[in-house]
Amino acid sequence: MKQKEQIGVAVIGYGYWGPNLARNVQDSRETELLYVCDLSEDLHQLVRKRHPHSKATKSMDEVLGDEKVDAVLLATPPHTHYELALRALRAGKNVMVEKPLAETSAEGQKMLAEARAQDLILMVDHTFPYTGAVRKMKTLTKSGELGELSYYDSVRINLGLFQRDVNVLWDLAVHDLAILDHLTEFRPTAVSATGLAHIHDYPVNTAYLTLFYEEKFIAHIHCSWMAPVKIRRTLLGGSKKMIVYDDLEPSEKIKLYDKGITLSPTLEEKHDMRVGYRKSDILSPKVDESEALSVLIQEFTDSIKTGSKPLTDDTSGLRVVKILEAADESMRRKGAPVDIIF
Template structure:
């Protein structure tokens, strides 16, 4: 496929305007139309993007032959049905996170995209974030050593939803970052949470991910917290890193800190017993790497167009979406069973 990719956006609520702005400015893309079920949201589009068409009619938009690709920016509970309709209409699709609400739905979308020969990409925006990519470089270059554990907090007060709980709303980001960094899926997940504001919709969730090699991850999610926090700590055998997405000029801080095992008698060779080594605390330098920051959503939208034009596999393809949903699905089951560990197949 060559030339300009004509794009339509479904959904213009809180996040849609960011998607619309990016596709409106993106070389190689032509944003033709925005669809929402609310007229006031279409009025917003008309006011800010006067040359973009607007419509309340999803089906008539899907039937148009002059549109190559759709972006689904609607609430999570209709991601599956809308993405399926888009693929059935022979269009490429970028769908916001989460890809769907069950792993079976994700698999159906992956198979459909394959059979139609269309690009299916999920909006795991943080994998297009320069700070996360820098962190990934540190992990891949073995600068942190073996990853012992990771923990993450994504907290703020508000943007409370009633269609999904705080975990489904925020944790797709943490799960995608952690799985990307460590390059493996957890074998089991457990989660405990509580609904304070609306019955049955958890406002706060603590998730635990267990990996085959003993690595652990913990994710704390809340929309009922006094502070906006977006922080992840990665503890490795050689170094430790704190990634603070809210920080302006120190998004990544690398700590040359750890505990070294010192052989107290070279002739013992291996460290087989406690008496043969000492633990030495290493509290070395801190380092703030330079990050060439570009708006992650811009990188994501541009990657979507590149994948369509050049037939590339997206970094955040359907399989990536499925990996995230498997974790959240297991965590949701665990929530129902008061934190019992749920295995992931």
């Protein structure tokens, strides 16, 4: 447990996501941005302009050798997560890894074991559970307002960006898997996935993933880099009420529908159930507008200081990786269900 006024932080990688992490670390009263580490000299000039009190460096060894650095944030390609996280943990640094935790569950398990051995925090930057919208969804599900959860249905599509090192499920569906892991206590027992790579030498760019559970609950996720429009829409259905979550809505991201079905037997045959439909109000509850990354950084620093388990800890990150591994296997088998053991 680290008890001090500010947590010394180094951000590793200053490409796409690193600048967002560095900005939030710099803005937080709980953290001090000591280093930004990247191999690009051009990016160093940008770091010096945006973060004049932080040091730009190419040397990971310099970062890990500085005792003032308490935590390392990895914003590097997925294939580097395992090696860099292990190096940081063995150097006595708490680690937050950009999604996904690792490329394989075997790597993820070794990372978890090292974090436990060093008594350090290993956390995954699954950002969506820290958004005001998803936190509101959690409040509504936990309170029982939705009733028994029935299904989760998500469309997460856009044109690009094509990735070289991960397919579209690892890039986009990973967000929904993190949301599901946070919203419910359910754990999938099997998955079925289909997908196609339309571009030579690139991974699967359009995919459909279905998750099966022991409970009367099912989840379906559609992801694509080949869509002409950007859509980020999720439906969460319950026996009492239903949620529509549209992440692209500027203000009313969550709509709560007081709609559903009712079942009643006929007088002639008790087993012949008639389906009725119930319609009532649509509400748009207020959600916290705090930036998700700011909330995430606060969660990370609190965990370092108190030793508490972060919301998106390494075990939740490992569960997500196991689901994605099973999805890859299912796609290789043209959609055949693949069991998951957590």
